[in-house]
Amino acid sequence: MVKLTDSEKAMVDGREGPGRQKAMELLVRYAEALGAERFVDTDNVCGYVVSTRGYRSDIGDLDAVFSSFSLDSTETVKIPPVKCFSSQNQLAWDPEHIQELGLSREIYDFHRENERFISGLGVQLLCTCAPYLAGNLPIKGEHCAWMESSAIAFINAVIGARTNVEGSQSAAASMLTGKTPYWGLHLDENRAGSHLIRVECDVDSMTDWGLLGYYAGKMVGSGIPVFEGLRSRPDADKLKHLSAAAASSGGVEMYHIPGITPEAASVSDAFKGRKPADTFVFGEREKLEAYQRLNGSGRDRHVDLVVIGCPHASIKQIWQVARLLEGKRIANGTAFWVFTARSMKAVADRNGYSKIISEAGGVVMCDGCPAMGLLVPKGTRVVATDSAKQAHYLPQMLNIEGWFGSLEDCINAAITGQWGGELR
Amino acid sequence: MKTIVLHGRRVVGGYAEGEALVTRDLISGWGGTNPTEGTIIERGHELYGKSYTGKVLVFRGAKGSSGWSSMFHIARLSGKGPKAMIFKEMTTKAALGAVVSRVPAVTDLDQDPLQIIRTGDWVKVDGDKGIVEVTRRE
Numbered sequence: 001m002v003k004l005t006d007s008e009k010a011m012v013d014g015r016e017g018p019g020r021q022k023a024m025e026l027l028v029r030y031a032e033a034l035g036a037e038r039f040v041d042t043d044n045v046c047g048y049v050v051s052t053r054g055y056r057s058d059i060g061d062l063d064a065v066f067s068s069f070s071l072d073s074t075e076t077v078k079i080p081p082v083k084c085f086s087s088q089n090q091l092a093w094d095p096e097h098i099q100e101l102g103l104s105r106e107i108y109d110f111h112r113e114n115e116r117f118i119s120g121l122g123v124q125l126l127c128t129c130a131p132y133l134a135g136n137l138p139i140k141g142e143h144c145a146w147m148e149s150s151a152i153a154f155i156n157a158v159i160g161a162r163t164n165v166e167g168s169q170s171a172a173a174s175m176l177t178g179k180t181p182y183w184g185l186h187l188d189e190n191r192a193g194s195h196l197i198r199v200e201c202d203v204d205s206m207t208d209w210g211l212l213g214y215y216a217g218k219m220v221g222s223g224i225p226v227f228e229g230l231r232s233r234p235d236a237d238k239l240k241h242l243s244a245a246a247a248s249s250g251g252v253e254m255y256h257i258p259g260i261t262p263e264a265a266s267v268s269d270a271f272k273g274r275k276p277a278d279t280f281v282f283g284e285r286e287k288l289e290a291y292q293r294l295n296g297s298g299r300d301r302h303v304d305l306v307v308i309g310c311p312h313a314s315i316k317q318i319w320q321v322a323r324l325l326e327g328k329r330i331a332n333g334t335a336f337w338v339f340t341a342r343s344m345k346a347v348a349d350r351n352g353y354s355k356i357i358s359e360a361g362g363v364v365m366c367d368g369c370p371a372m373g374l375l376v377p378k379g380t381r382v383v384a385t386d387s388a389k390q391a392h393y394l395p396q397m398l399n400i401e402g403w404f405g406s407l408e409d410c411i412n413a414a415i416t417g418q419w420g421g422e423l424r
Numbered sequence: 425m426k427t428i429v430l431h432g433r434r435v436v437g438g439y440a441e442g443e444a445l446v447t448r449d450l451i452s453g454w455g456g457t458n459p460t461e462g463t464i465i466e467r468g469h470e471l472y473g474k475s476y477t478g479k480v481l482v483f484r485g486a487k488g489s490s491g492w493s494s495m496f497h498i499a500r501l502s503g504k505g506p507k508a509m510i511f512k513e514m515t516t517k518a519a520l521g522a523v524v525s526r527v528p529a530v531t532d533l534d535q536d537p538l539q540i541i542r543t544g545d546w547v548k549v550d551g552d553k554g555i556v557e558v559t560r561r562e
Contacts, residue, residue, distance in 0.1 A: 026523075029436075029523045030516075030519060030520050030523050032434075033435045033436060033519040033520070033522055033523050033529070034514065034516065034519045035433065035514070048490075048491070048494070068501075069494075069497070072497065072523070072524045072526075146490075147490040147491075148489075148490055149488060149489050149490050152490065164516040165490045165492075165515070165516050165517055166490060166516065166520075167490055167491070167492060167493030167494060167516070167517065167520040167521070167524075168491070168493065168494045168497075169493055169494075169497070169520060169523075169524055170493070170516070170520050181516075183516075184515075184516060217487075221450055221484075221485070221487065221513070222450070222485060222486075222487065222513055222515055247488065247489075248488060248489075250450070250487055251450060251485070251486060251487035251488065251515060251517070296467070296468075297467070371455065392455075393455040395467070396455065396456070396465055396466055396467045397455055397465070
């Protein structure tokens with residue numbers, strides 16, 4: 001049984017109103033399912049609380065939508081303001097591009113009202129899968145309650161913050177209570193490496209780092225991989241890609257790159273004196289296999305849509321896109337979409353990158369992505385992307401073909417309308 | 425008729441019985457299932473195209489997106505959820521997914537459920553006591 005403090009009991013007993021009561025009840029059900037013994041305070045929650053499902057007419061007002069989808073409460077309760085620093089993760093789609101996305105005015109109006117409701121509770125509308133780029137940067141050791149698998153792996157591994165993978169309901173409940181189960185990655189002993197990945201080939205480009213993550217996730221499942229033998233130093237974008245890939249093919253929430261990530265100076269440090277459950281080698285053959293798996297659905301080389309920015313593109317990545325696209329023209333019949341956070345787009349606008357991309361025939365979109373919204377241009381059969389995560393999910397979710405490759409391969413596909421990518 | 429009894433730990437209380445659907449693969453909730461149809465849609469998955477609706481879902485664990493629980497939440501609200509859950513690897517995704525599915529769920533069993541239970545077996549799940557009773561399909 002989970003032990004409650006007096007303040008937690010007060011919430012369960014309804015002394016802070018029915019909204020916090022339902023939130024605390026959900027957290028207790030969740031903590032007991034986990035086998036957690038207590039809760040820990042958190043002042044940093046990221047979750048998906050702007051609902052894209054359930055129109056008011058079906059469910060009731062926005063308190064009813066939140067009660068049902070975000071707190072799993074059968075009863076509708078009045079939702080109080082959040083108790084701690086809380087951010088909205090990515091949305092399904094960009095409300096400023098409803099025409100390209102084929103969305104109705106009715107859906108748009110509901111969405112805007114929903115946004116106002118959520119920001120009225122005190123939730124920051126960062127609306128991104130990379131909150132650490134856009135205004136929510138946790139620090140080492142900070143207890144967080146985050147959603148978004150790629151961001152979770154990133155802040156645990158790269159920053160050394162502590163979060164489990166939360167879901168919509170637990171994140172919403174943490175926002176309203178400032179509590180999260182003290183379980184899993186909140187505890188020191190659960191942050192040690194479980195599997196060794198010995199790297200025996202060059203891992204250098206963005207594509208390489210994504211392929212390494214995709215391989216690692218498949219091999220370790222929900223384990224904690226420790227990468228040994230990497231010769232080049234990654235930047236934040238490469239680790240963002242690795243995090244997203246490993247959390248797609250597997251359930252990686254934490255990893256160590258000794259000497260680079262903050263919780264391990266050496267391989268033995270990463271394992272905290274334990275032995276790896278298994279050792280895997282990532283060589284040229286494994287790299288090629290991961291590449292082929294990600295391209296497994298690709299048949300037709302005519303590309304209808306190119307997707308860049310999964311997880312949401314950093315300003316560095318948008319700069320790279322603008323440099324490659326400057327003065328070029330995207331092929332007729334091919335759409336080119338770059339996804340980022342709205343704060344990043346503001347900088348891209350200011351720097352002239354958005355203009356370069358739109359003059360070439362592309363669009364910079366914020367807040368969402370095709371996989372979140374299940375939205376692609378009408379008639380899209382083939383998509384190309386530089387993201388292992390998007391290449392993993394999009395073909396199966398939309399029953400289309402997918403190509404995965406480098407940013408350069410994707411830009412070439414956009415300009416020629418044809419996929420010519422290969423593993424270099 | 426041969427029955428086998430497994431003992432484990434309650435994840436979610438309650439009692440249900442039904443036909444088992446078993447997979448050694450991890451399940452990706454968001455992106456790997458279609459919650460309004462109650463099906464597994466991940467390409468290459470052992471259960472690709474199969475429906476978990478009304479089944480006792482026996483699986484290794486959860487992977488992928490943090491939207492895992494929402495997909496099983498929507499499946500429940502759509503009347504397409506599983507009848508019970510039995511899993512091996514405890515993660516926050518699987519725990520929260522079981523909680524919002526509001527079906528009996530059990531983990532930490534004394535024998536490997538993926539070795540003992542086969543698809544089609546009749547399985548009784550007592551979530552409160554953490555007991556699973558398996559009857560082989562003839």
